[in-house]
Amino acid sequence: MASATKRAQAANLVEAPERALEAIGRKYHSKMRTLDASSDSLSDGVVVPALREAIVEGVLAPGSRLSEVQVAKQLDVSRTPMREAFAQLEREGLVTVVARVGAFVRSVTLRDVAEIYTVRTALECLAVQLCAENITTLGRAQLEDVIGEMRANVAANDPAAYVDALDRFYSIVMTLADNRTLHATHASLMGPVRRLRRIAMARGGRMRASFEQAVKIKDAIATGDKRVQDLMREQLRGACEAATAVLKETEGG
Structure with missing residues (x-):
């Protein structure tokens, strides 16, 4: 039995x-x-x-x-x-x-995460710089809209919806950067880390930290702040650390 x-x-x-x-x-x-x-x-x-x-x-x-x-x-x-x-x-x-x-x-390894975030940092720092140099009234409105959505997701403590909105934030940034090669290359990197990011966002204040940094990046783009690359680099450093921690836990090491 x-x-x-x-x-x-x-x-x-x-x-x-x-x-x-x-x-x-x-x-x-x-x-x-x-x-x-x-x-x-x-x-x-x-x-x-x-x-x-x-x-x-x-x-x-x-x-x-x-x-x-x-x-x-x-x-x-x-x-x-x-x-x-x-x-x-x-x-x-x-x-x-x-x-x-x-x-x-596909399985994701610690080496994958390290390599992906190294390349993401180069691409996304360039993207936000291009955005800041060429931002329009419409672009500012699009960024404000998605930040509003992200804020609501944080308030509702909804990590899955927040990650979807964060994906939209990055998509808007890539579109506003107006570089097709940059956009396509960036899209090819995102798949392997999405599952790790979804898990990480449900843990220990990571979602709020991500949101607060995204607001700073949005403001820097909107005002043409020269610190925008440093802000994006800081965001990605935290994201890489969170993804690495999740992967180590899932591997039991």
Whole structure:
């Protein structure tokens, strides 16, 4: 009897990620408002965002194999959009595709975190400098809007919503920097650290510290303050330390 109970519990653990991925897929299908769509639109509108969310939220664990057949079934799509979706997620650093083997959820190492934040620092310091030099009235309004959203998330103690708003903050900064190569390079770095950042934001005042520094960065951009790069560097130093701490805990070291 005990062995039967253990087998049932193990089956539930296996099925839980599958059910969670199916629920996420339904959400993105609903956003598209139709299942009668092209493979390209399904890849961009359902498969990529659903898998991205599942990986970032930890529904799909690092090292998990992503079967085209199984994932397509869970997301209620054909296999046609799967290959392009896996390729896009590999460009984002969330998936590793091994030829003739398949796709796997990418694991993040301490070296990955160190290297990513070194490059992020260079890119984001340049981005905020370009913003500060070329800020417009519209740009200031966009930054104020997203900061307002971040403030509300902090007040509600909602780390998941805060991280989504923080992503929007960085996206606005990259757009205002008006450098397509910079924007594309930055986007390719963000995937691997998003899950660690979501965990970190729920801990020990990290969300409030991140927000307070983001306000300083916003103000510096709006006024053309020459200290804007130093402020961004300080923000990223704290973010790197938080991500490193989370990874060390998850690795048990």
